[in-house]
Amino acid sequence: MLTKLAGGRIYDPAQGRDGEVGDLFVRDGRIVADPGTEPDETIDLSGKVVMAGAIDIHSHIAGGKVNLARLLMAEEHRAEPVTAEGLCRCGGGVATPSTHVTGCRYAQMGYTAAFEPAMLASNARHAHLEMADIPLIDTGGYLVLGNDDLFLELLASGAGEAAIADYVGWMLTATRSLAVKSVNPGGINAFKYNQRKLDVDAVGPFHAITPRRILAALAAAVRRLGVPHPLHLHGFNLGVPGNVEATLDSIAAVDGLPLHLTHVQFHAYGTEGDRRFSSAATQIAEMVNRTPTLSIDVGQIMFGQTVTASADTMAQMGNAGHAHPKKWAVMDIECDAGCGVVPFRYRDKAFVNALQWAIGLELFLLVTDPWRIFLTTDHPNGAPFTSYPELIRLLMDRDYRLAKLAELHPDVPAHCILPSLAREYTLGEIATMTRAAPARSLGLKDRGHLGPGAAADVVVYTDRPDRRAMFETPDLVFKDGRLIVRDGVMVALAAGRTHVVEPGHDPAIEAWIDRRFEARMGQKLAHFRISADEIRDGDGLVRHDCRPGAF
Amino acid sequence: MATHCDVVCPFCGLGCDDLTVEEDAGRLAVRSTDCPVARERFGHTPPAEPPRVGGRPASFDDAVRAAAEILWTSRAPLVAGLGTDVAGVRAALALAERVGAVVDHERSEGLYRNLAVFQRSGWIATTFAELRNRCDLLLVVGPDPAALHPRFYERWVVPPPALQAPALREVVFLCGEPLETTRAALGEVPFTVIPGDATQIGAVAAALSTALTDPTGAAPGIAGLAERLRAAHYAVVAWAAAGFPGAHADLAVERLVRLVQDVNRQTRCAGLPLAGYDNVVGANQVCTWQLGVPLRTSLAGGAPRHDPHRFAWERFQHAADAVLWISAFRPEMPAFATGKAVVALAQPGTAFAAEPAVVIPVGTPGIDHAAHVFRGDSIVALRTGHLIDRGLPDVAAVLSAITAALPQEASC
Numbered sequence: 037m038l039t040k041l042a043g044g045r046i047y048d049p050a051q052g053r054d055g056e057v058g059d060l061f062v063r064d065g066r067i068v069a070d071p072g073t074e075p076d077e078t079i080d081l082s083g084k085v086v087m088a089g090a091i092d093i094h095s096h097i098a099g100g101k102v103n104l105a106r107l108l109m110a111e112e113h114r115a116e117p118v119t120a121e122g123l124c125r126c127g128g129g130v131a132t133p134s135t136h137v138t139g140c141r142y143a144q145m146g147y148t149a150a151f152e153p154a155m156l157a158s159n160a161r162h163a164h165l166e167m168a169d170i171p172l173i174d175t176g177g178y179l180v181l182g183n184d185d186l187f188l189e190l191l192a193s194g195a196g197e198a199a200i201a202d203y204v205g206w207m208l209t210a211t212r213s214l215a216v217k218s219v220n221p222g223g224i225n226a227f228k229y230n231q232r233k234l235d236v237d238a239v240g241p242f243h244a245i246t247p248r249r250i251l252a253a254l255a256a257a258v259r260r261l262g263v264p265h266p267l268h269l270h271g272f273n274l275g276v277p278g279n280v281e282a283t284l285d286s287i288a289a290v291d292g293l294p295l296h297l298t299h300v301q302f303h304a305y306g307t308e309g310d311r312r313f314s315s316a317a318t319q320i321a322e323m324v325n326r327t328p329t330l331s332i333d334v335g336q337i338m339f340g341q342t343v344t345a346s347a348d349t350m351a352q353m354g355n356a357g358h359a360h361p362k363k364w365a366v367m368d369i370e371c372d373a374g375c376g377v378v379p380f381r382y383r384d385k386a387f388v389n390a391l392q393w394a395i396g397l398e399l400f401l402l403v404t405d406p407w408r409i410f411l412t413t414d415h416p417n418g419a420p421f422t423s424y425p426e427l428i429r430l431l432m433d434r435d436y437r438l439a440k441l442a443e444l445h446p447d448v449p450a451h452c453i454l455p456s457l458a459r460e461y462t463l464g465e466i467a468t469m470t471r472a473a474p475a476r477s478l479g480l481k482d483r484g485h486l487g488p489g490a491a492a493d494v495v496v497y498t499d500r501p502d503r504r505a506m507f508e509t510p511d512l513v514f515k516d517g518r519l520i521v522r523d524g525v526m527v528a529l530a531a532g533r534t535h536v537v538e539p540g541h542d543p544a545i546e547a548w549i550d551r552r553f554e555a556r557m558g559q560k561l562a563h564f565r566i567s568a569d570e571i572r573d574g575d576g577l578v579r580h581d582c583r584p585g586a587f
Numbered sequence: 588m589a590t591h592c593d594v595v596c597p598f599c600g601l602g603c604d605d606l607t608v609e610e611d612a613g614r615l616a617v618r619s620t621d622c623p624v625a626r627e628r629f630g631h632t633p634p635a636e637p638p639r640v641g642g643r644p645a646s647f648d649d650a651v652r653a654a655a656e657i658l659w660t661s662r663a664p665l666v667a668g669l670g671t672d673v674a675g676v677r678a679a680l681a682l683a684e685r686v687g688a689v690v691d692h693e694r695s696e697g698l699y700r701n702l703a704v705f706q707r708s709g710w711i712a713t714t715f716a717e718l719r720n721r722c723d724l725l726l727v728v729g730p731d732p733a734a735l736h737p738r739f740y741e742r743w744v745v746p747p748p749a750l751q752a753p754a755l756r757e758v759v760f761l762c763g764e765p766l767e768t769t770r771a772a773l774g775e776v777p778f779t780v781i782p783g784d785a786t787q788i789g790a791v792a793a794a795l796s797t798a799l800t801d802p803t804g805a806a807p808g809i810a811g812l813a814e815r816l817r818a819a820h821y822a823v824v825a826w827a828a829a830g831f832p833g834a835h836a837d838l839a840v841e842r843l844v845r846l847v848q849d850v851n852r853q854t855r856c857a858g859l860p861l862a863g864y865d866n867v868v869g870a871n872q873v874c875t876w877q878l879g880v881p882l883r884t885s886l887a888g889g890a891p892r893h894d895p896h897r898f899a900w901e902r903f904q905h906a907a908d909a910v911l912w913i914s915a916f917r918p919e920m921p922a923f924a925t926g927k928a929v930v931a932l933a934q935p936g937t938a939f940a941a942e943p944a945v946v947i948p949v950g951t952p953g954i955d956h957a958a959h960v961f962r963g964d965s966i967v968a969l970r971t972g973h974l975i976d977r978g979l980p981d982v983a984a985v986l987s988a989i990t991a992a993l994p995q996e997a998s999c
């Protein structure tokens with residue numbers, strides 16, 4: 037079956053198309069070049085805006101901490117149950133939506149992929165089981181490393197770069213992961229020995245290694261293995277005024293190797309001014325602008341009730357006093373990492389929260405290359421992912437942005453440069469930061485663009501001046517060539533896929549890991565490893581190429 | 588005769604995956620451990636039986652149709668037991684959503700004593716490997732968890748904590764006596780017993796909390812224990828709330844959770860709420876991710892409504908007019924009031940107090956088919972093996988067939 041999507045304005049930055057009118061051809065779920073034959077079906081898109089399906093590079097959608105957050109957010113599930121309707125099954129939640137609701141809401145906004153950025157090795161099987169229950173969108177997980185005692189022990193033993201890379205490669209493959217994440221490297225482990233703070237150059241307890249060494253080793257391993265996505269770093273001192281120093285330090289620590297800094301808004305704080313809390317967005321943006329190996333996502337906050345869920349137990353324990361409502365959970369996990377869940381309400385009349393909002397927007401507006409900055413709220417930590425359309429409007433509409441700024445705590449404009457930033461994102465830039473760039477960064481060759489061979493994940497919008505309304509309700513959403521959403525209503529269900537890498541590595545490392553598992557973990561290594569047929573019952577695993585040493 | 592090595596045991600939530608199980612003519616025998624639960628459960632593999640409708644043998648399709656008819660015409664169905672693997676729970680929730688049922692797991696009471704507290708206040712918790720490798724002081728509160736989780740000490744407490752210096756651990760039993768088997772299992776591990784009334788756990792935990800900062804008024808045993816908690820590097824407070832006596836077990840859990848938080852002001856300490864029989868933790872996980880709310884939820888009316896009191900199966904069974912009971916791990920089933928239409932997905936050889944309207948024998952996860960189950964510490968999911976073929980369907984397949992046999996709703 038050949039379908040022609042005719043006459044839309046195509047925004048496909050990967051192919052250099054910026055709104056020119058053109059046709060797309062879809063066959064067997066893929067975009068194909070114009071075959072010159074009569075299509076079986078033609079859909080007239082004249083006047084419409086056409087983009088690839090959007091990709092969320094960082095969204096906590098599944099796994100142990102997400103389920104703990106759902107349990108802790110009992111109030112929102114009581115208040116916001118979702119009734120089964122048409123193809124959408126029941127569920128509930130806003131900040132912590134259930135699996136079906138997650139898939140439906142993403143698809144209704146034109147998202148066709150979202151990636152769980154903090155999958156613990158010990159919890160990976162759970163995360164995969166849960167992701168398989170999210171319909172309509174593709175998923176995958178980034179494996180959290182750098183606080184696991186095995187890795188720290190290997191590093192402390194003086195193992196060379198090759199052995200470290202073998203360990204990382206083995207773990208990525210065994211847990212069916214797409215990328216490597218590190219969360220407060222060394223800090224989560226140190227917290228298990230009662231350290232509440234660990235600086236980049238401080239020697240950690242027990243294993244006696246510094247975070248700087250962990251960071252450098254992981255970044256090098258990722259490069260050596262050729263994993264497409266750079267080390268995905270949740271940095272140090274999250275949320276602490278003055279943490280910009282540690283953020284800049286961590287950039288220096290990888291010594292020019294590719295690095296992705298996640299939810300940088302939470303790591304871009306200075307200590308200037310009468311309140312000892314200031315925006316360091318300019319410093320970070322300047323660093324990003326002059327460092328081509330660096331990418332970031334923002335972790336924008338939006339006002340309202342949400343919940344923060346993170347592997348960073350050290351930071352979450354420190355934040356627990358701000359919990360709203362007053363309850364929180366911290367878990368030490370399996371000689372691997374941890375998780376901390378703290379409900380939180382961002383208030384627009386609170387100076388700190390309002391400035392956090394402004395810092396996020398400053399980062400968006402000051403970083404010049406949309407290929408290296410991604411649109412995230414660190415769902416649900418800064419806000420639920422459903423606030424993306426509002427965020428897009430803030431980026432594309434300066435008057436709207438200033439009007440919103442005027443509603444916030446009155447001291448904020450004087451403490452930031454946001455009022456002076458005139459930039460408005462274009463549709464092409466939005467398409468880059470939400471489609472082309474995340475796909476390229478993750479190594480998803482056939483997603484995020486509309487060239488021949490790409491998966492036919494296609495979104496069609498009406499070009500409305502109100503960008504929020506435009507991005508909230510696309511006219512049409514296709515997943516793998518199948519129409520799944522029309523005018524915000526689900527018209528068909530589709531299963532997502534799970535994206536992974538399997539980097540080549542020396543299997544000899546397995547014997548070393550096996551000995552330690554046998555001695556410590558109370559679990560056989562053979563049972564820890566997730567077999568391919570466990571992912572989506574053996575149907576839906578997509579392997580992406582690694583290119584060792586190729587950067 | 589065949590020998591299965593490194594078999595994963597799905598029964599009590601402790602996640603042992605080192606069993607040696609011998610197979611002889613369709614019979615299984617555990618050879619590597621004395622664990623009574625594993626020996627009994629693996630040892631119970633009677634041959635397959637045909638389904639029954641109204642007490643008479645029936646074809647699979649007829650049984651499925653009869654089950655679908657009962658559930659579809661019911662006004663207040665209960666889908667419970669849920670003694671099944673992740674795939675079975677998924678299928679049960681899909682069916683429950685179609686017929687508007689209340690869902691619960693047979694063993695949710697022990698879990699709920701913990702969850703109620705978690706939902707009110709949260710907690711600081713840990714997992715088995717952290718206990719094994721980092722804990723230098725284990726405080727076991729209340730009746731010995733080994734009664735429910737027989738290899739708890741052998742697997743997670745006796746090995747010295749490799750990630751603690753020095754690699755030493757001691758155990759304290761509070762308000763509960765260690766079983767004889769526990770004393771034997773602990774071997775060289777030093778332990779002390781601070782006797783107390785298990786109905787007073789909440790009060791004892793509160794006294795301990797107070798004694799952390801002000802030991803003056805505390806009984807000598809409590810003051811000493813508070814001092815040891817403060818001096819520990821990584822203390823773990825473990826309990827099996829299912830065994831707590833008294834009506835207000837969740838208040839006891841609440842005090843224990845607070846004690847853990849209080850100790851954390853100075854040193855590290857974490858709770859270990861033990862649960863997990865018959866994959867109750869897995870059932871709760873799937874329910875939470877699919878519905879946003881845990882077990883004990885009603886799907887009548889199309890949206891999940893969670894009420895841990897009203898929708899507990901033991902309570903709701905009185906209001907239910909039809910029951911779908913799932914018990915793939917054990918040949919046991921509760922007795923339901925006469926007149927209730929009961930559909931049982933049960934192990935062959937299950938003894939029924941009264942013959943259910945429909946019985947469909949099912950295979951056991953980890954014996955008849957590979958399966959995903961959760962360990963009791965809720966983080967680790969395991970995949971079991973598949974040891975023998977008795978020709979029994981798995982729960983997910985049966986439930987999917989029942990759902991498919993329901994009348995198609997008018998499309999709108």
Ligand code: SF4
Nearest residue numbers: 596599603622624738
């Ligand atoms: S302790 Fe539990 S998991 Fe271990 S063998 Fe016995 S029943 Fe199985």
Ligand SMILES: [Zn+2]
Nearest residue numbers: 094153299414
């Ligand atoms: Zn995050």
